[in-house]
Amino acid sequence: MCGIVGFTGHRAAAPLLLDGLSMLEYRGYDSAGLAVRDGTAPTAVVKATGKLKNLIEKTDAGKTMPGCCGIGHTRWATHGEPNQTNAHPHISANDMDEMGSEVVGVHNGIIENYAEIKQKLLKNGYRFYSGTDTEVAIKLVDYYYRKYKIGPIDAINRMMVRVRGSYALALMFRDYPGEIYAARKDSPLVIGVTEGETFLASDVPALLQHTRDVYYIDNHQSARLLPGEAHFFDLNGDEVQLPLTHVTWNAEAAQKGGYKHFMIKEIHEQPRAVQDTLNSLIRDGRVDLSAAGLSHDQLAAIQSIQIVACGSAWHVGMAAQYVIEDLCEVPVRVELASEFRYRKRLLGPGTLVIVISQSGETADSLAALRAAKAMGVPTLAVVNVVGSSIAREADHVLYTLAGPEIAVATTKAYSAQLSTLYAFATELASVKGKLGEEKYAALIGELLSLPDKMAKTLQNKERIQWFAARHANARDIFFIGRGLDYALCLEGSLKMKEISYIHSEAYAAGELKHGTISLVENGTLIIGALTQKDVLEKTVSNMAECRARGAYLIGLAGEDSREVASFADFSIFVPETDPHFMGSLAIIPLQFLAYYTSVSKGLDVDKPRNLAKSVTVE
Ligand code: AGP
Numbered sequence: 001m002c003g004i005v006g007f008t009g010h011r012a013a014a015p016l017l018l019d020g021l022s023m024l025e026y027r028g029y030d031s032a033g034l035a036v037r038d039g040t041a042p043t044a045v046v047k048a049t050g051k052l053k054n055l056i057e058k059t060d061a062g063k064t065m066p067g068c069c070g071i072g073h074t075r076w077a078t079h080g081e082p083n084q085t086n087a088h089p090h091i092s093a094n095d096m097d098e099m100g101s102e103v104v105g106v107h108n109g110i111i112e113n114y115a116e117i118k119q120k121l122l123k124n125g126y127r128f129y130s131g132t133d134t135e136v137a138i139k140l141v142d143y144y145y146r147k148y149k150i151g152p153i154d155a156i157n158r159m160m161v162r163v164r165g166s167y168a169l170a171l172m173f174r175d176y177p178g179e180i181y182a183a184r185k186d187s188p189l190v191i192g193v194t195e196g197e198t199f200l201a202s203d204v205p206a207l208l209q210h211t212r213d214v215y216y217i218d219n220h221q222s223a224r225l226l227p228g229e230a231h232f233f234d235l236n237g238d239e240v241q242l243p244l245t246h247v248t249w250n251a252e253a254a255q256k257g258g259y260k261h262f263m264i265k266e267i268h269e270q271p272r273a274v275q276d277t278l279n280s281l282i283r284d285g286r287v288d289l290s291a292a293g294l295s296h297d298q299l300a301a302i303q304s305i306q307i308v309a310c311g312s313a314w315h316v317g318m319a320a321q322y323v324i325e326d327l328c329e330v331p332v333r334v335e336l337a338s339e340f341r342y343r344k345r346l347l348g349p350g351t352l353v354i355v356i357s358q359s360g361e362t363a364d365s366l367a368a369l370r371a372a373k374a375m376g377v378p379t380l381a382v383v384n385v386v387g388s389s390i391a392r393e394a395d396h397v398l399y400t401l402a403g404p405e406i407a408v409a410t411t412k413a414y415s416a417q418l419s420t421l422y423a424f425a426t427e428l429a430s431v432k433g434k435l436g437e438e439k440y441a442a443l444i445g446e447l448l449s450l451p452d453k454m455a456k457t458l459q460n461k462e463r464i465q466w467f468a469a470r471h472a473n474a475r476d477i478f479f480i481g482r483g484l485d486y487a488l489c490l491e492g493s494l495k496m497k498e499i500s501y502i503h504s505e506a507y508a509a510g511e512l513k514h515g516t517i518s519l520v521e522n523g524t525l526i527i528g529a530l531t532q533k534d535v536l537e538k539t540v541s542n543m544a545e546c547r548a549r550g551a552y553l554i555g556l557a558g559e560d561s562r563e564v565a566s567f568a569d570f571s572i573f574v575p576e577t578d579p580h581f582m583g584s585l586a587i588i589p590l591q592f593l594a595y596y597t598s599v600s601k602g603l604d605v606d607k608p609r610n611l612a613k614s615v616t617v618e
Helices: 013-022 052-058 114-123 133-148 152-162 251-255 262-268 270-281 296-300 311-328 363-374 389-393 412-431 437-458 462-470 484-500 509-514 533-547 562-566 583-600
Strands: 003-008 031-037 044-049 069-075 103-111 165-173 180-185 190-194 197-201 213-216 221-226 229-233 304-309 332-336 351-357 379-383 396-399 476-481 503-508 525-530 552-558 570-574
Touching (some): 003 103, 003 165, 003 180, 013 031, 013 197, 103 270, 133 165, 152 165, 190 229, 262 270, 270 437, 304 363, 311 332, 311 351, 311 484, 363 389, 379 412, 437 583, 462 570, 476 509, 476 533, 484 583, 503 509, 525 583, 552 562
Parallel strands (some): 304 332, 476 503, 525 552, 552 570
Antiparallel strands (some): 003 069, 003 197, 165 180, 180 221, 190 213
16 A cells, blocks of 8 residues: 655655655555645655655755655555656656646555546646556646636546545645645545644554544545645535544554554455455456456467465465366366476466466565466466566566555455456456356356455454454364365465464365374364355265364354354354355455464464565575
């Protein structure tokens, strides 16, 4: 997620803005920039790629940018490579270096329909210097400001009516020195007002050193900020009063949005991560893979798929294998990247290699990508970091829009990857003629219902928290399931191992009697994943075999399978959706189970021992 800050008052703005951005660094970023105005002089804009210290050095800690009114930004790239040109602030002038631009602004969020708006603005004489959606939004405000000549709030409101997506925007207008304008939809934005000074930020940590009393702007509201004053407006341009909220959090808690750990915050961010990812892939009821440069002809030519990844990303591949093979009737092989890179690779004609990676920097996955490319095989990367090595080197890229993931144990990126592969499989099945229009539309409808169903699943955590505390001293935990439930078990087991340090294994339920069941003894926890109704009874039988040896049974199923409660010692139910997508809902209770077990044991949830967020070495 990007971070935005703003200040207008009677002190030098630049140093305050840099301080504010430093408090937002936890949000992850690849570039930063400032726009500062000294009285009525043209607004100065300075940007720097890389860490914030580069911008601090470039502006001599803000000393080279005099003025008491300004905005700042740290960029987490979603549209456009992470580079100087795409860094914010962006301006309404056609040339990035032009001084005295009418509108200067910074943005956190995603403008989904930026491409169509860009075409409209090009027809109206605008030229674009960057590849960002933000530049389009700012030029659109400028367009309305010049066309209707009513004022900033009017122009902003017209922009809000026209764009689709999420935004927290901070803007400065040449005709309004000393003032900052803001607008919000879905992306966070808070305003702080003290004696003679007004502050704006994406998040509370950037304001806490100045004030604990803040205004939270609501969706489709805008603001006009002057030194020591804030005025808020609704979409009609009428002034509205907002309640003042007193923040009790400290800075560290504020960076976690009031959550105790980044992991629990990111678990709760999954509906938004999946929503943003699906919105980038599905338009007007159709999956659109053109952003990855994958044409229908290229999809139709796929004869087999080789998925390569590590860890949780590999678990996504395991789930995708079942979904793609079932929907598309295309053979899929899933391989650990660390194995793929060293084995004899038999990639026949028509093979597509898909590399899945949150960081886009995992050494084994990058090496596997290079090995595939060396064989002349087309490669598709599914990654969460724009401009990462895997993203840059793959032939095609589909970005997950989960935002930066701080906790070592992945959750929202995993879910965003799953939704990306679901959409890919649905489109491939359609192109391959394996899916009629009615079934296609039904699958798309279920895909788009996932964020709401995930949000509903997130509400059911208290029972799991209670259960986790009771079983935090378990010695062994087995996750068993068949088909997609087995893929789900792989991820549930890794989550548990990673952050609670309890030995855990995931097993194809039918495999237990081939050896592992000898480990089951009195009190062993067996978690049976039962979301796939066509094999539910089979897995129940396997669970019964475990109970006969003294196991404690947990059943995890869709809410239509209430019979599970009649034999499991502890049952968890999630909302129903298409069987192919049930894993996206059932993983949430397993994430909670691992999280609360780790918390019960007093462990470092966000930074588990021995682990790194991205394994960039072999
Ligand atoms: C998952 O919780 C772990 N952090 C780990 O297994 C991770 O999924 C794996 O290292 C792959 O990382 P990547 O997605 O960045 O390539």
